[in-house]
Amino acid sequence: MTVNAYAAPAGDRPFEPLQIDRRAVGPRDVQIEIAYCGVCHSDLHTARGEWGHTHYPCVPGHEIVGKVSAVGGDVAKFTVGQTVGVGCLVDSCGHCSSCNEGLENYCENGWTGTYDGKTDDAPGYTMGGYSARIVVNERFVLSISHPEEQLAAVAPLLCAGITTYSPLRNWGAGPGKKVGIVGIGGLGHMGVKLAHAMGAHTVAFTSTAAKRQDALDLGADEVVVSRDADEMAAHTGTFDLIIDSVAASHDLDAYTALLKRDGTLVMLGVPEHPHPSPNVGSLIFGRKAIAGSLIGGLPETQEMLDFCAEKGIVSDVEMIQIQQIDEAYDRMLKSDVRYRFVIDSASLAEA
Structure with a gap:
């Protein structure tokens, strides 16, 4: 399926609208309509090619909050309409000692990042949350129990x-x-x-x-x-x-x-x-x-989200439209944000 996204066409060029393909929902997959996506410094470094080896066009974003719109036949944990999140990784080997301990972030065979990671899906690397929709294996989807009015500020919790x-x-x-x-x-x-x-x-x-x-x-x-x-x-x-x-x-x-x-x-x-x-x-x-220390595994990330919901903790955020992403990156470099930018994904419809 084709969805709206915003992509960096090269490290030295501004973002622009792009239509990308998402895979069909498989037996263990969850399809998510993205409502909000946080903006991380890692997004900037990757999009601007500062860490090298970035695949272009690059669609960053690994602080994703949205609603489930479809689930595969073998999915038991999630239902259509549920509020969920996706963080920094969308796959790992699943069988090394780290994965078996719920520490997928330390996968000994290499985990797959939510964007710019190797995948069998076209175009051969992952594209992230600066998009309208994403399809993710259920193991890497997280349940969010914060109230609706806090969801934008929940997004940065995922990183x-x-x-x-x-x-x-x-x-x-x-x-x-x-x-x-x-x-x-x-x-x-x-x-x-x-x-x-x-x-x-x-x-x-x-x-x-x-x-x-x-x-x-x-x-x-x-x-x-x-x-x-x-x-x-x-x-x-x-x-x-x-x-x-x-x-x-x-x-x-x-x-x-x-x-x-x-x-x-x-x-x-x-x-x-x-x-x-x-x-x-x-x-x-x-x-x-x-x-x-590097992010956290899926069980610990779920524990963190539950803890934050219980304690009423969210990030301090400034909402932006997707069309403001280059300006947001420039402001991040000047530390001109208190303390995280979050994209209102509804703005992709106007891109």
């Missing part, structure tokens, strides 16, 4: 939400723990909300004092301006966990110094060039760790 929830959950954020969130952007603002909701004493780190009140409003118990040496020093050796959402290269020693013995600094962003080499002595003498 920004799970990317921060997973390390908070894995490293035991909760009552009695002191947790730091570095960077108050698309990822960081969700980290603050989630850490606070989990009951941790939550400290937000920002490079600018202008975001201090914003961070407090998001739920931070304290805010530290990272460029203020005295504010940083006051927290030396006190954190159980620090989640670093900053993708730019920076000094990690400033944060490992703030960890308790056995504390962990978890990195979420891949910088444009390597971070300066950390002081290994600080790690050795405090039994501290620097770790990484």
Whole structure:
């Protein structure tokens, strides 16, 4: 079937309308009419060819919320009319140890991204949520129980939400723990909300004092301006966990110094060039760790969505029409968004 989409025809050209084909609904498939799609920095990097090897035309989008419009004959979990979501992946091998543990995001044979991933469907690579409809295997479809009026703000949970929830959950954020969130952007603002909701004493780190009140409003118990040496020093050796959402290269020693013995600094962003080499002595003498974390598997993503629905948590979003996507990308590069753009997919009908 042919559906409306918006695509980057090349890395140096603006987006334009495109008709794309979606596969017929198979026995295990769910067809979704997309209502909203969040805009992620990964979309920008891929569409503009900054990570290399992008297939064009490129239809990004992996923060998808919509309604089920058809299901395959073997689908038992979903029904027509149900509100559902699709995140960053739409397939994995299904049989490696990671997949068997519900950690498809660490599939040892390579998972398939929601866009620009290898697939048997035409044209040979996946096309994502900047489109009117998508067909996805039921294993990679998620149930959404937030109220209708919050659905646009739910979309970024499918990437920004799970990317921060997973390390908070894995490293035991909760009552009695002191947790730091570095960077108050698309990822960081969700980290603050989630850490606070989990009951941790939550400290937000920002490079600018202008975001201090914003961070407090998001739920931070304290805010530290990272460029203020005295504010940083006051927290030396006190954190159980620090989640670093900053993708730019920076000094990690400033944060490992703030960890308790056995504390962990978890990195979420891949910088444009390597971070300066950390002081290994600080790690050795405090039994501290620097770790990484990548989105989450399907069971954990469903758990995150249910937790957010229970706690009333959504992303802070700015709605755009699909025709504004190039402007949105330019604004993202300037950090001119509080804190995620979301596409109103109804605008595709006018494209």
